[in-house]
Amino acid sequence: MGQKIHPTGFRLGITQDHRSRWFAEAKRYPELLQEDYRIRNYIATDKDLKNAGIADVRIERKADQIELEIKTARPGVVVGRGGAGIESLRAGLQKLLNDPNRQIRINVVEVARVDADAVLIGEYVAQQLERRVSFRRVVRQAIQRAQRAGVEGIKIQVSGRLNGAEIARTEYTREGKVPLHTLRADIDYHYCTAQTIYGILGIKVWVFKGEVIPGQEEVAAPSANVQPRRRQQQRRRQQFEDRSNES
Template identity: 30%
Template sequence: MEEKKFVQFKKEEFAVREYIKNSLGKGKISKVVIEYTPIGEKIRVFTNRPGIIIGRGGERIDELTRVLKKRFHMQNPYIEINEIKEPMLDAQLVADDIAMFLERRGSLKFKVIAYRALESIKKAGARGAEIALSGKLPSDRARTWKFRFGYLKKTGDLAAQVSKGSAQAQTISGVVGVKVSILRPDVKFEDQIEITDEVLEKIKRESLESGSGGKDGSAESEGN
């Protein structure tokens, strides 16, 4: 009985997330996190377009709050908007963008769309990334195309820090699946060694002292 309640609870939670994403617009929302507190439900929306999401005078947030209360029976929902500073390092936003470009420009230009997205991710400072497109591209038989650059860990502890996102594009030739994986620039490797400016200055001083000491020593040797 408890398992059924838990499954139903998760279904309702999923429905809330999907409604928020669809109502606020595809390509604008990275993720929706729902937290439960003693005073109500806290809904954290991660987006790269907070102004559009909030609306003039917060009208879109007010409308969304009313729907959450009436349709999803939430007691006291509080919506918090979290801005994503660099959207090209967020895998879900990139996946949604690629899907929208495929729908607008057609699946025949999938290589151009993928390579442009990959270049933008690289310019944003990512250590590595992979874009996988699955569907009838461009033949009648479905296949998967992968575009990648840099370093991207797929197993181990470091793999858990990889940003991942997925989306679907409804094209004339059929549905195209989009998967994006990005290794952000702030992720540190286990064997990574950092050399600070202080260490560099110390190395330079020691190098200069060693060089000047060698010259003095050779002069004394010649004098003897």
């Protein structure tokens, strides 16, 4: 039972940030929490944003204003021509919240490395499985793309009636290292499902992007010019032996 804990919740406040950042009175907390859920669900199911490749939605609240940060692989699809997509999304959210006067600010952020994002990798695998592509081929392609994007490790697990088998099973493929027990490890995790003609397949993706010291940037890899301590000690010992032979 060692690896059953959620990788994101395990690292909140260490290497992971909360997706919703606001403060409210105790009696209003359930209402605002439900609003956050409805906002994210609306964006995830919007037909106009189906092909936008949305990786994350961050929500902040200031007084009576809502600030949304949408991380997407295709910002042009979200923004639309002349900002029409943003205005349509804002109007839809105001209607959803039954408050046409609610101020909603929407910031669109492009995902830097699309092939290294766990959400986008999971959605890609799900789309391919729904098209009846072999799961081994899909997983291998996703891992190769992630490795080219520069990740240090990746693990993809698929569960269900794989390739239409009569008995459901679970298979996973891992490349590199994925240290789930290391708190300072930057683990990007996502779970999604694929609707196939044989039933539902569960997809889990873990992406290891390197170790992070809280409050600092990612730990830099040791330089090739810096020699390990043991090698330096061996060189000093060899120099000492040479001097003793000279004497």
